[in-house]
Amino acid sequence: MKKSLVGLGALGLSTLAYANLQTRDFILQEYELPLLAPGVLRGKASFDVLHVSDLHMIPGQRAKVEWVSGLDALEPDLVVNTGDNLSDKAAVPWVLDALGPLLNRPGAFVFGTNDYWAPRPVNPLKYVLDQKREPSYVDLPWKGMRAAFIERGWRDATHQRLEFKAGDVRLALAGVDDPHHELDDYATIAGAPNVDADLSIALLHAPYRRVLDAFEADGYQLALAGHTHGGQIRLPGGRALVTNADIDRERASGLHRYGGMWMEVSQGLGQSKYAPARLFCKPAASLIHVTERT
Template sequence: MAVPSAVKSSALVAAGSAALALGYATVIERNAFVVREVTMPVLSPGSTPLRVLHLSDIHMRPAQLHKQAWLRELARWEPDLVVNTGDNLSHPKAVPAVVQAVGDLLSVPGVFVFGSNDYFAPKFKNPARYLYDSNGRIHGNALPWQDLRAAFTERGWLDLTHNRRDLEVAGLTIAAAGVDDPHLGRDRYETIAGPPNPTANLSLGVAHAPYTRVLDRFAADGYQLVMAGHTHGGQLCLPFYGALVTNCDLDRSRAKGASRWGKDTSLHVSAGIGTGPFAPFRFCCRPEATLLTLVGAPTGGHDETRNVVRSSPTASVR
């Protein structure tokens, strides 16, 4: 039976649209880096503002020169603190590229934890598994995370992997703690359990993947802010719907940006900067770093939380 010409035309249009969308997602959007600005009232009342640059999921490969150039420009935002929530690497020879790209930021106080793609290289798998299998683990070869850790710590950044530290930044006291990657099941929250320093201006929890078991523990201990990455903001999003998945047990509405977790804890999840080499696309979810301006919480309580977001390229630094 002959196929009607109208059906053939519709099929061709659909195929052409799909090809254009795939080309946009793989060539244009995944390289359309932006800096988002978010204001969060999480500091103790009366504290002076604190500018925190959140980096996550760089997924660096040595040949990614455009990404490296963009990262080098981030120091122009003059943050007071850098928080790196992991997945810096996607190649065994990428450590020098990461260190050189964030080089000026290593002179700024910083804290970090690692993610699965700091420990293990990506490995090919069916891209569709990203949509239905958040628990699947396919590891590639080991990556030189020890070299990256040495480079970060030698310049002064603090490794918060199962570590609690109080640090002074811009005249404020920050009580910070972190866990190893929950996506790999390496989190051992009991090693850092307990309330943070009650005299600190900010209590900060850090993890790579925002699994609810970890967020619940930070919230129960009274942390004011938890920061994580891993989700890539969903990576594939739909207009008016948002992220399709989060690649963990976090609900889709929190795939990126600021939200509340419980009564007194704020959460910020980075949409991330890179993509894995075997799923090199983003759609309706541009790669990003986030500049958080943390300000004093209202004296009436955290219920007055406000969230102001502006997307802008680094070229528009004021």
């Protein structure tokens, strides 16, 4: 019996060590979506959308800074950030270093509650039971971060309808504030995207069905969200145990249909500093190659 307990303890410790190591094993997930009308790209192979989410940055995370800043080599046509950039009040300079070269490219963003309020210790049982946790309401310096994003040229899509051109593609974007703590107000952006747009994209931090349903009903082609961390602690084979939202576990991450709309949920690039573990769920950014319909 004693040997069995020792063996179980050793297995638990090795699993935790492996889960902690996976927090630094960054990957890029790539998808192809034929959404554009023929001729829009004028001979170019694709319009590339880089989706980053859930950095949960902590000072000192140099490997993450280097990996994220290196994504600029992909030369994306549009960068979308769906929030939860911070996990410490001193992390804003580290976020700006990580996103630095990407801020020179066309971009748009919405925030999550972990941009506004500092994280706090998590009861693991609540996470496993998929129970919503009350924010700390300890303010983070998100206003300065937002100002830096805008100064560099990114657009704040929070409760905004945006229309602009990136390369040869006319975009219609709209976003809401974080649905996870009911900060969203879809009525402020309700309505179909401009019919003259080549590509319409919906932005939200957490994939909640009430907001996804509204975007889908209004005719958006693609919704981008984060928040779930892909489940963060998954079973072998990648099956998520929880989503931390009301989206089904089968769509906790990746590219999926959502009615007449496509939805891509990012696994995210970080996690709360009070839950520094990932299991069978590597931190990831996404690159969506939007191509012409045939």
